[in-house]
Amino acid sequence: MLYIFLFLFLAPPLLSQPRFENGYVVFQLYAPDAKSVVVAGDFNGWRTDDFLTKDETGIWSKKFKVKPGVYQYKFIVDGKWMLDPANPVKVENFNRTDFNSIFVLSYDWKILLQSEPDAKPNPQDIYPKTNRIYLNIIWHQHQPSYLDPEKDELQGPWVRTHGTKDYYDMASLLEKYPNVHVTINLTSSLLYQLSEYYVKRLKPYFDPKKNRIDAERYFKDNVKVDPWIDLMLKDSKNFTEYELGYIYKNPWNCFSVSEVVIDRFPEYKALKQKDPAKYTVDDLRKIKFFFYLSNFDPDFLNGKVKLANGFEVDLTDLVQKKDGKYYLKKEITEDDCNRIVAETYKILSAVIPVHKKLMYDPVKRTGQIEVITTPFYHPILPLIYDTDIAKLPQPNDKLPERFSYPEDADAQIKKSIAYYQKIFGQKPLGMWPAEGSVSEQVVSLFVRNGIRWIATDEKVLARSKPENQPFYYPYFVDEDTIYGKKDETKSLLIVFRDTKLSDAIGFTYQNYEPEIAADDFIRYVLSFAPEDSTDERLITVILDGENAWEWYRKDEDGKVFLNALYRKLSKLYDEGQVITVTMSEWIYGNPKRGIKPHKITSHAELEPLWAGSWINANFDTWIGEDEENLAWEYLLKVRRDIEKLKVPRPNPASDLPKLETRRYFEYRAWESLYAAEGSDWFWWYGKDQNALGGDEPFDVGFRTHLINVYKFLQNAGYKIEIPKFLFSPILRDKKDQP
Template sequence: MKKFLFFLLTTALLSQPKLEDGYVVFKIYAPEAKKVAIAGDFNGWNRNDFLTRDENGFWTGKFKIKPGLYQYKFIVDDKWITDPGNPVRVENFNRTDYNSVFVLSYDWKILLQSEPDARANLEDIYPKTNKIYLNIIWHQHQPSYIDPERDELRGPWVRTHGTKDYYDMASILEKYPDVHVTINLTSSLLLQIEEFYVKRLKPYVNLERNRVDAKRYFKDGVRIDPWIDLMLKNSEEFTEVDFGYLYKNSWNCFSVSEVVLDRFPEYKALKEKNPNEYSISDIRKIKFFFYLANFDPDFLNGKVKLPNGLIVDLTDLIERREGKYYLKKEITEDDCNRIVAETFKVMSSIIPVHKKLMYDFKTRKGQIEIITTPFYHPILPLIYDTDVARICQPFDKLPQRFSYPDDAYMQVKKAVDYYHKIFGRKPLGMWPAEGAVSEQVVSIFVKNGIRWIATDEKVLSNSDPKGLPFYFPYRVDEDTIKGNNNENGSLLIVFRDTHLSDAIGFVYQNYDPEVAADDFIRYVLSFAPEDSSEERLISVILDGENAWEWYRKDEDGKGFLNALYRKLSKLYKEGQIVTVTMSEWIYGNPDRGIKSHPIIEHTEIEPLWAGSWINANFDTWIGEEEENLAWEYLLYVRQDMEKLNVKSPKNFESPKPGTKRYYELKAWESIYSAEGSDWFWWYGEDQTGLGGDEPFDEGFRTHLINVYKFLQKAGYKVETPEFLNNSILRLR
């Protein structure tokens, strides 16, 4: 009886898991147990992560976990149990049992949150409120996987998200004309879509036959990404290099989330099979499934008509039964070839569908405001001057100062120019990579004609004046025009609602889609002003790609998005929630009852806090040993370019291939690519990639090595530093 009372007391006090010294710590009281393990999303449901017992009968384990939502269970003497110290649980993926669940937020807090009462609010009944404006921004981004020397992409992720996310996140809005959103398409993403997957594949795709001329493709030496070659090559001719891309390398044909894998039982069985036992048929299916599992469910469940009139229909290959997909036939090499043609059709429709729905603030037509990001997605304030991190990270050790304002300017200018090339106009807004802002970079945006940017509400709370509510936009003035009331020298900033944005990214993945959409709507309405003359703007900003593959009760988040847009459409008609783009907010749209809000009329922030959307600082990209070493590498190479006096680009130049200037510009593209935030994101203990961090480390160093290779081809007498051949991850 004493043991039982002690058990009740201790589990009540635990209220776990807890965060201690950067580790997520789990405890369970099981004094009679011989062994205790923990398995969950954070360790791939590995049954062999055993906990350590102390003299009082407590078993403890600690894990380095990146922010996100996680399900887990303890395994006590081979018996699976939910966490008695965590009252929050959710149905597991198969809805046969329950798992414990918690959220680790990006501001490093443990959140225990279960699904609300699981009722589908099909009537969409909400309390009557005054009007509130909603600014939804979907951020679509991939880093530059381009290896300039090999002239191919090192990773397949632009393509996989292209067929799974980038097309349908825009096309879905056609069904909801009263819903207006903003989509951010980064330059590095657009470049890889257009230059590699569209222009390079187009000459080899026969749209009438729906096939690719593989023989001519290989004869011409076309390079796109290695997984395209894998599909067009006969599986019986695979080499060890091919098998690396198939299943041996960090990035391979099984690089999908466990949630996605569970929806394709035959695919999952192949992953669990001993590779030594793979048959040619197995190999063919593995590469085929890697493509198929990355098609949006709309393409798997029926015919989809693309903007150019082409049809994508995969229903002759696969069928859906009880929420899972099964092959309808034995897969052939011809089927694999066809999937590449289907991929081309979708990839070539991504930009056209955005153009079709693009909002024009002058004509007030369209639904989607399209914005972009500094070209290679750099943390712009750190490219300008890494010492700015001393403001928000005063106790962190920083690397030797990296300060290249001209590089920061070119990252923005290149993005504006490339956007203009693709869309025929210049962007009005930008999502600074990772919402990273500082006073220093305001003038760069202003000089390039950008009228508004966005970041996180935690940046606002650290800016002056203090105490400003996040549901209003604010103005920041360029240093040179302060006090002049010059509209052209001001920049409008909106601030991300952290709670709601993170709910979509981490919390709703375990909700019924109707319940999730209902929770979203009720939260937004809770901010509606009591005074009908007051206007409030809620901004929701997050990736429009990565969250959906983890939605367990809702395939690819489609149920949630359709429910959300349906509810927003009804509330627009009732005058309660008006989805608005920032160009509509600034310049007005009388057709939708939106008045103009000139930038100069907004309250000024002075000074703007230097920070990002994570923790209102830059500690995800600088301050840890690995991150600092990467900055030292980047500085070394950038200083070498300075010493050699390599003429920097001033605009888009098109020198003749093979000339000195051609290779100089190639070197500049390599250094700009290495300045991207994604490489620094994966260094350190705070982030870990699905396939490990090594491919990103290799990608970063490859860009730096290529600087020297191109300078050598340009005729410069320079040697590649030996240290660039050594992994930063192995040097820590």
């Protein structure tokens, strides 16, 4: 590459870079002999089609609207990746296989050639005075369906573990900060497992006076919840190979916690490092106990907590904290294990009540939390509608045979609305489409089902028309997709996730001191405050409200960070600078908080809306790789079989029939199919994602749902065989294919 060396010796000084000019970050490269130059980095989603333009002197250039933060990037010159020769700062890339150029855009809009963020502690919460800016925080709480309908038992413990660690306290924490309003997304598949299995099935066996579970009656009645409940209620000295699988042998076991979490429990960590052949009965008892204990929110370990349903939880008689780590106060007995199940029940039974207690009422304008939901089994809705839509954002990927069932996509929405209404007594106004996945085709499904707003990622906004609109405004899309038409009843408001800030909470702040992280968040938000006081800007932050916290190394479960953040936001609310707002408040107004109403059609229109998700503004996490495509073909084969048999589709809003009639089994066959349409199975296929305990349980879960479609149809009297290919793992080469 001769032009690289020419750049080093001949390029004029003005090319020291990147530079910030008139609100844009400018990239340049002197390469007179190059045929094409692209810049790819964090600021554009590592797109490989952002071509620079060459002038008559041989300098290629392009400018980008970039937000404050740390950015890695590289040039692609005639198809070959290279560092920026004008930037001396580089870091190892994400895979630690090479280097990327890096820079920091500070909060006062200066380019800093350094690799560390521009963050400083500010415990006094003193910030420069700015005009008002609105902040829309959405915490997404989701678990896929771990239900094996044939066994009538959940095959994973994760609804329970996150219930005791995250789902309760992420809502209850807000009570201390009444001027902080947020949105919490509770997916239907999560709510169903929480309510129908943990709460309803444990309640008859919970004795509030003794604070124990009646284990004898529980086993006599053959109750099924999840295998780890049985593990805690069964005497460890009677464990067989079956129970030992759930202790330490299976992919999901009692050591399935993050390294950060287990480091806080030295006795637990020592048991993990011990040779399993030398485990004693006491060791097995402690292992199962620690698996529960480590998944309790720190508030329950550090003092007494009164729950929203009136119960109290206090584990300080069992555990004590020394130098930031937890140690047992006593030898653990089987009675202690039983008690922990009782404490678990109390917390899980309070999850829905705490959300109801704090739920925002758009009519009365009371409450702090707008509760929304997601299509029932968390499907990638545009792909359920038509997998060929992936050709738009993934033109070079090989796709499976077309799967197109708009009626299934509609049923997933209807089911979630009906279940939400059953729990909360009203219909949701907003939805987070699974993984922020949207397309023009699914807009009408949301509109016709009464949904007023949805959310996705700003990378989708950047590719929608008109392109590259500011991310800090909501936009609307029309059901009829006719440009310029403004019908409030047929329109949908969309907000776009600030990628940089959302990902900072999920992936960057875990390595920060919590006060510095909270300050970094605030300074970022204030950097977008408008100069014009009449300009209403809305920054939207969306991420999991559960998975991030277990990786916070300098802050136990993210508690100090969240408290510091809410404290700062409360002060800035009082000063009129940052107003946390829910989308119901935004659309319908809240005079008590100085928020005026905003008609959906009063916003700028997008036409067309780009088809994509929060990841890469496409669907390549769920379709396009060989394993993913094969999973879609399996799903298509099963979907065609249920269609070929003309199995009546139940009303999506109806409950499971009580009697085991033909209609009962047909209902469960459809339910298993809908569950197999969930996004989580496809997420773990391919090379782009890897689970902590391995991908195998998800592969088994996906195929179990498909197999159960046939088993229920057989029980309903249909003459059909289970295809042999469904018994072969998708995670390796397969001979039997549909």
